[in-house]
Amino acid sequence: MALFNRTKREINAKIVYFGPSFAGKTTSLQFIHRKLKPDHRGAIKTMGGQKDRMLFFDFMPPELGEVNGFRVRFHLYTVQGEVTSPSTWKTVLKGADGVVFVADASGERVSAAGENLQRLREYLQSYGQEFQDVPIVLQCSKSDLPGALTPEEMAKHLDAAGMAAVRASAKTGEGVLQALSSVVKQVLKRLREQEPEEETLDGQEDAGTVAPSVSLDQTEEQEGAVPAVSADTLASPVAGAIAAPVGTVGEPDLAIAGPAEMTPDGRCCVPLAIRCGERERRYVLTVFLTAEDHHDN
Ligand SMILES: Nc1nc2c(ncn2[C@@H]2O[C@H](COP(=O)(O)OP(=O)(O)OP(=O)(O)O)[C@@H](O)[C@H]2O)c(=O)[nH]1
Ligand SMILES: [Mg+2]
Structure with a gap:
């Protein structure tokens, strides 16, 4: 669930890159990070143990526009490496506003995608959420490899007909921003549907705000650039929650x-x-x- 920071007039939304091991989650996040202008994103951070480390960063490109007077900061999360404890994924998925399900479409690992999608379903259900409650995009990774299944074939194999599916290669970057853009648009749409009661408290009604087109493709590539660490960057889900209590006043x-x-x-x-x-x-x-x-x- 997105967190509203009324002082900063920001909404903090969380998108989780979930999927089988070795499917391209980390490579995708690194690609996205490189594509965003340093002014618009925080540093990539990691947290956790040696095996299952959480990797995350936030971004807020101005072209995303506002939701009823609130700017939206997206926090992208994944878990890196061999995940030994299901609680790691469950912790990361808690409060997710959207999920990019990164599946290896190259053939051998397609069955792992099925198992992981089922796991995702169970984890979300443990928080009372069904697939239809959460924006989910199927990123068919490794499509650059010979014999890779098409997004249609993957969706059929995974029995995920209603899910937006994108042909992608985290290695070349094909489809990675498109998958992100798709989930971001869905999250923004839901925020606009949910949000009015928060913003009207400040008397800042802006019901006419038009959904902005998400134009991540217009961001500059900054290969090797030192990322600007935004002072607003939240260090962890807990820190984020502390920094952004929902609709509250005073010190927590x-x-x-x-x-x-x-x-x-x-x-x-x-x-x-x-x-x-x-x-x-x-x-x-x-x-x-x-x-x-x-x-x-
Ligand atoms: N050819 C090709 N290789 C890829 C692609 N995505 C990732 N790889 C490679 O696959 C390997 C695993 O990629 P990662 O991004 O680390 O995968 P991951 O899902 O983060 O893996 P874990 O952290 O172990 O769960 C790396 O060697 C990547 O270079 C892709 O789309 N095409
Ligand atoms: Mg990884």
Whole structure:
């Protein structure tokens, strides 16, 4: 669910790049990052353990326009490397406003796409969301390889007839911005359908705002450029939530809401409660603990 920051008049929307391992998620995000002007995006950041690291950055190109007086900042997320714990993907998918399902269309790995799509369905259902509730785009990656299935064949194979499907190659960049653009448009459309009650509180009605065309293709390529770290860049989903409490006033209070728990893979999970005015939200702060010195005696 998008987070409204009324002070900055920004909406923070989250798009998750989900899919089987080795399908091209990281390569896609890196390509997108290179294509965006440094002024319009934050640095690529990573967080987490050695195996399943979260990779994310945010962007806000002005051509996206506004949603009823709010600018929209998109946060793109994926999980990198071998994902050992389903909770990693579930955590990243929590509150997703849109998903780009990156599937390897090159043949051998098509069955992995089916299994992962089913997993995506289950994870979303665990948050009470069905496929039809969430904008999802099927990015048919590795289409540059011989024998790759077409988007139509992939959609049929995955039984995903209603999903927008894009022929893509993360390696060449073909279709990557198109897939992003497609999900961004769907998210903006939904935000416009949901949002009015937030903005009318400030008396800034702008019901006539026209859906802007998403023109990511017009951004400049900045190969090798040092990314500008936007002061607005949110460091994590939790930091984002703290920075952007929904429709609240005053400073948020943060409290530890229960005992910390250790997981078998070395994570320490600390329940937190963040209160702002009348509203309270619960989060789990997950940290990886690494012993520097280990003595049995
Ligand atoms: N030919 C071709 N190779 C690709 C494409 N996308 C990714 N690759 C290659 O496939 C390998 C895996 O790509 P990644 O982007 O790391 O895949 P990923 O989905 O992030 O993988 P995990 O992080 O392990 O889940 C790399 O060697 C990429 O260069 C593509 O569209 N075409
Ligand atoms: Mg990756």
